[in-house]
Amino acid sequence: MTASSAFSYPTTRRRLLGQASALGALSLVAPAWAEELANLGLPGGPSERPLTKAFPQKGEMILQRTRAPLLESPFEVFDKGVFTPNDQLFVRWHWAVIPTEIKVDTYRIAVRGHVKNELSLSLADLMSLPRVELAAVNQCSGNSRGFFEPRVAGGEWGNGAMGNAKWLGVRLKDVLDKAGVKDGAQCVRFGGLDEPMVEGAPKFTKSIAIDHARDGEVMLAFGMNGEQLPLLNGFPIRLIVPGWYSTYWVKMLNNIEVLDGPDDQFWTAKAYMIPDTPGANMKPGEKDVKMVPINRMVPRSFVTNFRGGERLRAGAPTPLRGIAFGGDAGVKAVEVSTDGGATWTQAKLGTDEGKYSFRQWSTQIEPAAGNLTVMVRCTNMNGLTQPATPNWNPSGFMRNVIETTHLPVA
Amino acid sequence: MATLVRTFAFAIIAAFAVGSARATEVPPPFALKSISVELPTSDRTFPYGPGVAVMDANCLICHSAGMVLNQPALSKTAWDGIVHKMVKVYKAPIEEADIATIVDYLTATKGAK
Numbered sequence: 001m002t003a004s005s006a007f008s009y010p011t012t013r014r015r016l017l018g019q020a021s022a023l024g025a026l027s028l029v030a031p032a033w034a035e036e037l038a039n040l041g042l043p044g045g046p047s048e049r050p051l052t053k054a055f056p057q058k059g060e061m062i063l064q065r066t067r068a069p070l071l072e073s074p075f076e077v078f079d080k081g082v083f084t085p086n087d088q089l090f091v092r093w094h095w096a097v098i099p100t101e102i103k104v105d106t107y108r109i110a111v112r113g114h115v116k117n118e119l120s121l122s123l124a125d126l127m128s129l130p131r132v133e134l135a136a137v138n139q140c141s142g143n144s145r146g147f148f149e150p151r152v153a154g155g156e157w158g159n160g161a162m163g164n165a166k167w168l169g170v171r172l173k174d175v176l177d178k179a180g181v182k183d184g185a186q187c188v189r190f191g192g193l194d195e196p197m198v199e200g201a202p203k204f205t206k207s208i209a210i211d212h213a214r215d216g217e218v219m220l221a222f223g224m225n226g227e228q229l230p231l232l233n234g235f236p237i238r239l240i241v242p243g244w245y246s247t248y249w250v251k252m253l254n255n256i257e258v259l260d261g262p263d264d265q266f267w268t269a270k271a272y273m274i275p276d277t278p279g280a281n282m283k284p285g286e287k288d289v290k291m292v293p294i295n296r297m298v299p300r301s302f303v304t305n306f307r308g309g310e311r312l313r314a315g316a317p318t319p320l321r322g323i324a325f326g327g328d329a330g331v332k333a334v335e336v337s338t339d340g341g342a343t344w345t346q347a348k349l350g351t352d353e354g355k356y357s358f359r360q361w362s363t364q365i366e367p368a369a370g371n372l373t374v375m376v377r378c379t380n381m382n383g384l385t386q387p388a389t390p391n392w393n394p395s396g397f398m399r400n401v402i403e404t405t406h407l408p409v410a
Numbered sequence: 411m412a413t414l415v416r417t418f419a420f421a422i423i424a425a426f427a428v429g430s431a432r433a434t435e436v437p438p439p440f441a442l443k444s445i446s447v448e449l450p451t452s453d454r455t456f457p458y459g460p461g462v463a464v465m466d467a468n469c470l471i472c473h474s475a476g477m478v479l480n481q482p483a484l485s486k487t488a489w490d491g492i493v494h495k496m497v498k499v500y501k502a503p504i505e506e507a508d509i510a511t512i513v514d515y516l517t518a519t520k521g522a523k
Binding site: 031033042044045046049052054055056057063064065066067068069070095096098100101102103104105123127146151152153155156168196197198199200201202222223228231235236266 | 440442443444445446447448449450451452453454471472473474476477479480481482483484488492499500501502503
């Protein structure tokens with residue numbers, strides 16, 4: 001299959017309660033409390049996932065895994081605006097030991113390691129620092145992994161392991177300055193309250209280089225779209241690493257450790273590795289490819305007001321709209337093609353909410369009868385454009401091929 | 411009002427000068443509230459087949475069944491690699507003798523055709 005299979009809306013069907021055959025079929029794919037199914041259209045399947053409202057502080061989500069929770073945003077949510085509602089932003093935990101009770105008065109964040117003064121900050125201490133607010137896309141490294149061909153193991157996401165929010169918090173730089181980073185610091189490692197299920201398994205931690213940590217943009221957020229974070233999105237404090245994949249955005253942050261050497265722990269040194277090639281692309285089975293830790297995001301764009309297969313009226317002026325983001329840079333342009341990529345038309349861009357945010361795009365078409373294909377591509381401010389062919393790597397990371405939506409016109 | 415608007419416009423200009431983060435001089439009130447929640451549990455087990463009891467006894471320790479059942483069809487080699495990764499890297503407490511049973515189950519139910 002080609003890039004044309006890349007876009008698919010979840011579609012739902014009502015659970016047929018009372019019909020034994022339907023119940024039997026559903027019990028194979030869904031816990032008893034899940035009521036409807038979404039279809040992610042993954043090549044070769046399985047594509048059906050339950051839709052659920054069973055998770056605390058979350059609305060309707062696509063259930064990828066109950067424990068540890070993996071919840072995907074239904075794609076329809078991205079048509080409602082550039083900011084993803086808190087109760088529908090995706091959820092991804094590595095380990096299942098997650099505190100279900102957080103007391104704000106006793107919560108502490110340790111700042112330790114290669115610093116002059118080790119700190120134990122209360123939330124009040126943290127919130128007394130100068131505040132910043134920043135719109136930024138939070139996207140899983142493996143968003144859209146389910147569309148990889150050949151398929152790869154992992155969380156089999158559609159396109160909804162991403163979301164955009166206004167993050168309110170304080171600069172990591174200010175927190176580090178309060179502790180006083182010693183000369184020779186190389187990186188900063190972050191850990192949260194989540195723990196592995198079994199002894200000896202690697203606790204989830206991630207680190208970034210010291211200069212990155214002190215760039216004034218990396219922040220500790222306590223606000224998300226004007227409210228405190230849902231527990232499953234990292235309450236009370238989440239690390240925000242604008243322009244970088246979500247794996248670095250450590251949730252329930254309680255440990256900040258400055259290191260004077262490289263971080264050799266599993267999740268930074270061995271996991272989340274991508275081929276060191278343009279677009280993190282390699283051939284299946286290719287040997288001796290240099291691997292590096294995943295880092296900056298790349299541009300993507302999507303149609304949000306039609307799902308593949310929806311019927312349009314021939315000759316009728318038809319609005320097309322969607323979202324785009326530039327990855328680690330702002331959106332420079334979004335272009336639409338309805339002739340298979342031969343010619344491209346600039347779409348109109350919506351309000352600029354900042355270089356790390358989703359940005360809405362819109363245009364109008366008058367489709368002729370037949371089978372219409374709509375392709376959309378984003379170019380970011382660094383001049384990087386989405387590729388026409390999908391990338392591949394064994395972990396299913398960094399998909400950003402041009403999306404194509406098929407729409408019959410009559 | 412005019413002053414407020416001017417201040418806001420200045421704040422926007424300043425924000426553009428330093429990037430897209432907007433610093434605020436006086437922190438707006440923002441109070442965090444303690445929370446206590448309950449997470450749902452999964453009642454799913456693995457579909458019947460040879461080795462299903464070993465699957466239920468081992469694979470559900472760390473994650474619910476959906477993680478496995480949502481995987482695409484993979485080769486026996488791929489499943490063998492995944493099960494060994496669970497043991498070696500993620501420290502799944504699986505008896506050596508059960509590894510082959512689990513790989514066979516996965517290959518039978520989720521194997522590449």
